[in-house]
Amino acid sequence: MSSTQGLLRDTFVRAGVTGRLHAVDIDTGADVDFGADQPVVTASVHKLCLLVTLHQRAAAGALDLTEQVECPADLRTPGPTGLSAMLDPVRMSLRDIAFLMMAVSDNTAADLLLARVGLDAVNATTAALGLDRTHATHTFGELLATMKEDAGPGGAQALTDPHVIARLRALDPARGNHSTPRDMTRLLAAVWRDEACAPPHGPALRRLLGLQVWPHRMASGFPFDDVHVAGKTGSLPTLRNEVGVVEYPDGGRYAVAVFTRAASTAAILPAADAVIGTASRIAVDALRAQTGRAARGVTG
Amino acid sequence: MAVAEESHFGRAAARLGTAQPPLSQRIQRLERELGVRLFERNSRQVTITKGGMLLLDEARELLARAEALMATSRRIRDGDAGLLRAALPPDIAGETVAEILADFRRRHADVELELHELSTSEQLARFASHDLDVGLIHHPCDVTGLGLGPVLRRELGVLLPRDAPAAALGEVPLSALADHDLILFPRANAPALHDDLLTTCARNGYTPAAIRHGQGPSFIRGLIRSAGSVAFRPRETRSADGAVDAPADDPEIVWRPLAGAPLALRSSVAWPQGRSDAAVTAFADATTHAMWKTAAVTTDLPSRPVHLRPAAEYYL
Numbered sequence: 247m248s249s250t251q252g253l254l255r256d257t258f259v260r261a262g263v264t265g266r267l268h269a270v271d272i273d274t275g276a277d278v279d280f281g282a283d284q285p286v287v288t289a290s291v292h293k294l295c296l297l298v299t300l301h302q303r304a305a306a307g308a309l310d311l312t313e314q315v316e317c318p319a320d321l322r323t324p325g326p327t328g329l330s331a332m333l334d335p336v337r338m339s340l341r342d343i344a345f346l347m348m349a350v351s352d353n354t355a356a357d358l359l360l361a362r363v364g365l366d367a368v369n370a371t372t373a374a375l376g377l378d379r380t381h382a383t384h385t386f387g388e389l390l391a392t393m394k395e396d397a398g399p400g401g402a403q404a405l406t407d408p409h410v411i412a413r414l415r416a417l418d419p420a421r422g423n424h425s426t427p428r429d430m431t432r433l434l435a436a437v438w439r440d441e442a443c444a445p446p447h448g449p450a451l452r453r454l455l456g457l458q459v460w461p462h463r464m465a466s467g468f469p470f471d472d473v474h475v476a477g478k479t480g481s482l483p484t485l486r487n488e489v490g491v492v493e494y495p496d497g498g499r500y501a502v503a504v505f506t507r508a509a510s511t512a513a514i515l516p517a518a519d520a521v522i523g524t525a526s527r528i529a530v531d532a533l534r535a536q537t538g539r540a541a542r543g544v545t546g
Numbered sequence: 547m548a549v550a551e552e553s554h555f556g557r558a559a560a561r562l563g564t565a566q567p568p569l570s571q572r573i574q575r576l577e578r579e580l581g582v583r584l585f586e587r588n589s590r591q592v593t594i595t596k597g598g599m600l601l602l603d604e605a606r607e608l609l610a611r612a613e614a615l616m617a618t619s620r621r622i623r624d625g626d627a628g629l630l631r632a633a634l635p636p637d638i639a640g641e642t643v644a645e646i647l648a649d650f651r652r653r654h655a656d657v658e659l660e661l662h663e664l665s666t667s668e669q670l671a672r673f674a675s676h677d678l679d680v681g682l683i684h685h686p687c688d689v690t691g692l693g694l695g696p697v698l699r700r701e702l703g704v705l706l707p708r709d710a711p712a713a714a715l716g717e718v719p720l721s722a723l724a725d726h727d728l729i730l731f732p733r734a735n736a737p738a739l740h741d742d743l744l745t746t747c748a749r750n751g752y753t754p755a756a757i758r759h760g761q762g763p764s765f766i767r768g769l770i771r772s773a774g775s776v777a778f779r780p781r782e783t784r785s786a787d788g789a790v791d792a793p794a795d796d797p798e799i800v801w802r803p804l805a806g807a808p809l810a811l812r813s814s815v816a817w818p819q820g821r822s823d824a825a826v827t828a829f830a831d832a833t834t835h836a837m838w839k840t841a842a843v844t845t846d847l848p849s850r851p852v853h854l855r856p857a858a859e860y861y862l
Binding site: 262264285290326327330331350351353378390403406407411412417419420421424460481482509510513514517519 | 593
């Protein structure tokens with residue numbers, strides 16, 4: 247495993263990021279650990295915890311996923327996608343709101359669901375799954391509000407100032423929604439084993455994770471038509487994360503969590519996005535080699 | 547603070563190298579002393595209360611001061627004079643180094659200064675391993691856990707062969723360098739700065755056919771003279787009259803400003819947050835002043851517009 251560690255270290259360094267990774271073979275428990283127990287800021291990755299909570303509440307009969315919710319035009323959490331970017335009043339079901347939250351990381355959708363289930367329920371869900379180091383303390387609107395406050399009047403341009411980056415509360419795991427790579431792979435494995443939610447909710451969760459539109463992070467490491475990648479990204483200034491599950495046609499399935507922090511403050515850093523895929527692939531190849539599955543084979 | 551970060555007494559205790567019961571008792575004692583409930587506890591985890599969150603900042607500051615006190619004591623203990631381990635990057639001018647040393651001596655004659663020539667990456671690694679007290683780093687870099695002095699911006703111009711067509715221009719657009727290879731410091735010195743410089747070159751129409759890595763001034767001059775390559779170098783203060791200085795003793799190489807000043811070196815004095823003391827402050831001040839005095843430093847300029855794309859997931 248030490249060559250995998252070296253490879254991961256070099257790969258993260260080349261991409262100009264500090265990286266933390268945990269990857270686990272969902273069926274054997276074999277894992278790759280590269281800073282897997284470091285506390286990390288989850289950012290939008292926490293939407294996965296919220297989605298699991300929503301489905302657990304539905305399974306318990308506490309809410310109906312087809313229930314219609316009003317989203318007035320003047321109550322939107324800032325964001326560049328989905329309801330956050332739309333201008334007019336919308337009415338849609340809880341499960342379609344969940345779709346927007348997962349497919350395009352819609353911040354308004356997430357806060358609508360959070361208002362429905364509550365932060366405490368999200369924390370109860372993660373605690374019950376044994377994610378001892380995962381905790382949510384704020385909504386997405388509250389997170390963005392601290393960023394706006396810390397960045398000051400300069401807006402997005404201020405985010406290239408090292409002093410601004412150094413003082414962003416949003417980047418401090420101790421102050422906000424946080425987890426560890428190991429906790430996130432544990433959550434994904436529970437979702438894939440139907441332990442987080444029994445059918446039909448388990449499959450519904452996995453469907454939504456598979457509908458995420460972003461191709462530039464984890465999925466970019468697996469340019470194979472027969473390999474399925476499902477995941478949820480998370481991003482904040484200098485932070486790029488994704489947690490997901492990679493499934494091979496031979497039945498191999500791997501939960502992977504990658505959290506990075508870039509040295510550069512540039513908003514657009516393709517190499518820092520792509521390294522999440524490259525590192526995931528290195529870890530998955532190592533796990534597949536361990537179990538005798540072809541590292542890069544067509545089908546095992 | 548460890549409990550806040552770990553959300554768990556057991557793990558916080560492990561991190562602090564103590565056992566859970568005494569840590570738990572100390573937190574309870576602290577809560578009694580302060581009269582504020584700091585944490586909510588349940589069977590699985592502890593979470594910081596709103597009150598605890600409000601006190602977190604001040605607690606960090608207090609701890610930082612305590613660590614600074616320890617750092618100073620350690621230095622005093624280590625020798626009569628005490629010792630400050632400091633670093634400057636390889637690209638700093640000799641004149642600036644001399645000014646920093648002289649100024650530091652005036653401010654803090656009783657502390658022995660151990661000065662190293664280290665790249666940004668090397669400095670960050672030594673900050674992390676507690677082998678460096680203060681240094682001058684180039685942005686952008688991962689500033690997690692660092693205290694920073696003001697950002698000092700040095701505009702970059704280009705050194706090029708005197709007979710290159712672009713040398714005839716008063717100000718050289720980056721796109722006019724297209725036929726020249728670029729000599730740049732090794733990427734490992736400061737990977738993010740290296741990439742940022744190349745990205746800005748590309749953005750302005752200069753994608754060098756080859757990058758040659760080098761940093762020694764003689765090596766760079768050799769490559770410019772014999773291979774027709776170009777290199778970036780900060781503007782010198784002395785050229786305020788516009789008479790641009792290249793290496794004055796080198797008839798074959800000239801320095802020209804870049805049109806629109808697209809490139810700059812941005813540096814700050816940096817130290818591990820919470821480990822600064824009077825000597826660190828003196829070095830930081832001496833370096834900042836010396837840079838202002840001997841190099842053509844300006845304050846950081848507002849950057850170009852930033853367009854966040856939807857995949858950024860946040861919006862400001």
